[in-house]
Structure formats: C-alpha cells, structure tokens
Amino acid sequence: MKKYIAEIVIFCMQLFMFYISPLFAGPTDGMGMVVLILFATLILSILLGSISKNRIKYLYPAAAAAAFLPSVFLHYNGTAVIHAVWYFVVAVVGMLIGTIIFKALHRKS
Numbered sequence: 001m002k003k004y005i006a007e008i009v010i011f012c013m014q015l016f017m018f019y020i021s022p023l024f025a026g027p028t029d030g031m032g033m034v035v036l037i038l039f040a041t042l043i044l045s046i047l048l049g050s051i052s053k054n055r056i057k058y059l060y061p062a063a064a065a066a067a068f069l070p071s072v073f074l075h076y077n078g079t080a081v082i083h084a085v086w087y088f089v090v091a092v093v094g095m096l097i098g099t100i101i102f103k104a105l106h107r108k109s
Contacts (some may be wrong), residue, residue, distance in 0.1 A: 007056055010048045011063065014041065018068050022075040034083060038090050045091040049098015050105070061091035 017040045025033045041064055048057050065088035072080045 004054060004056060006052055007048060007054065007060070010044050011060070011067075014044055014064055015067055017041070017044075018071045019074070022071070034080075038086060041087050041090050042094045045094025046098040046101070049095040050101040051098075052102075058095065061088050061095060064088070064091045 017037050021037070022033055045060060045064070048060055065084045068084045068087050069081065072078065072084070076083075
C-alpha cells in the first residue's frame, strides 16, 4: 500500500475536482467547469505519469473516467455522460506525456 501513495494522492485530487469543485460553480459556469476539470485531469495525469514507477499508473485514465460517471448524476444532467470519454482521452494523452518525461529524466547515459 505504501508504494502506491503517490497514485492514491493524485487520484484523491482528481476526485476533489470531480465532486467538490462543481459545488463552487454558479449555474452559468458549467462549460468553464468542464474545461477546468479537463485541464486538471491533463495536469494530474502528466504528473502521475512522470513521477510514478508502478504499472498501476496505466489504470488511471480508466479510473478517472469511471470516477466521473457518478458525478454526472450529482452535479450535471444526463447529457454530460459523454464527458467521461473526454476525461479518458485527456488522461491517456497526459499519461503518455508523463511517461515520456519519466523516460527522458531516467535515461541512462
């Protein structure tokens, strides 16, 4: 469990973005909130990809998309389900960027 602490902390930050931050958005800030959460997902997945050495990090995109689905019914309407696909795609791109950064930093000369 201790070896996955970085992954758990980053996933908890992702959950915060999905469930707590929409509570502070006004009724007209819906699209801005989606963009903010997309950007946060990209940053968190780059961070996870660049600092984690564990293979479990590759499950992060699917976990982020799955964690968004319950928030659709709490904070948004049913048409926001499609955003889970965007979170998955953004997390995959961020994970690839983070993995490239990790490999570049830990390259043996």
